[in-house]
Amino acid sequence: MALIKEGVVYEAIVTLLAGSEPYATPVGFWRLGDEVLIKLYKGSRTHSLLKTVENPVLNVTRDPFLFYRTAFKSESNGLTREDFIIDEEKGVAYLRNAEAYILLKLIGVVEYEHYGLFKYGILEAREGAVRCVEPYTRCYSSLIEMIVYATKVKAWRDLAGEELEAALRSIEDSFRVVSKTCRSRDYLVLAENIRRLVENWLRR
Ligand SMILES: Cc1cc2nc3c(=O)[nH]c(=O)nc-3n(C[C@H](O)[C@H](O)[C@H](O)COP(=O)(O)O)c2cc1C
Known part of the structure; x- marks a missing residue:
């Protein structure tokens, strides 16, 4: 079962049904009392x-490939309909390979200049199909860090100066940890792909 403590920002993949099409994106979220908050940049x-x-789902996972495919839908193969469990009647989509699900109910959105703050109630928290506990590994967390900063380089077209340098430094720092802690070729290839995408975005 997912444990969501107050005072921590977590990362998960939010899923939703847009008409009959499932959609998934990595987001950060945190709990405040009975509410869950998600901050989403405009654009x-x-x-x-x-x-x-009305009812998006937070899918709990540590799989770097799921983060990569949902952050960079057009640059990767993205997800297929088979990656989701879809309940059209309820208007809800889940990721098939998540460790746990947090089903949300929209309370309201507060729009600020650059982002919207989405407030939700928790309808249900339940286990997913992936139930074994895997020890913490810096391999996954470093890959996910690389993806986070790569989304910043991609989204902030006019990211410049110190902010850009800090993002690129974070990507390289995490790449070094990936090189030490990911032993399987798939993860190393993923890290190289993220780096290549970033290089391409810098050339825009
Ligand atoms: C782990 C992780 C957490 C993220 N958290 C957020 C977030 O809280 N808010 C946000 O606006 N973007 C966040 N992003 C970036 C978005 O996922 C990214 O911009 C994505 O490409 C947007 O997809 P879309 O254009 O299909 O909406 C996060 C990315 C990652 C990898």
Whole structure:
């Protein structure tokens, strides 16, 4: 079962049904009393879609590939319909390979200049199909860090100066940890792909 403590920002993948199409994106979230909050920058498709969705789901996972495919949908193969469990009647989509699900109910959105703050109630928290506990590994967390900063380089077209340097430094620092802690070729290839995407975005 997912444990969501107050005072911690967690990362998960939010899923939703847009019409009959499932959609998934990595987000940070935190709990405040009985509410769950998600801050979404304007301009992302997820920001506009979530405004129209009553019951999104937070999918708990540590799989770097799921983060990669949902953060960079067009640059990767993205997800297929088979990656989701879809309940059209309830208007809810889940990731098939998540460790746990937190089903949300929209309370409201507060729009600020650059982002919207989405407030939700928790309808249900339950286990997913992946139930074994895997020890903490810096391999996954470093890959996910690389993906986080890569999304910043991609989204902030005019990211410049110190902010850009800090993002690139974080990507390289995490890449070094990936090189030490990920032994399987798939993860190393993933890290190289993220680096390549970043290089391409810098050339825009
Ligand atoms: C682990 C992780 C957490 C993220 N958290 C957020 C977040 O809380 N808010 C946000 O606006 N973007 C966040 N992002 C970036 C979005 O996932 C990214 O911009 C995504 O490409 C947006 O997809 P879309 O254009 O399909 O909406 C996060 C990315 C990762 C990898």
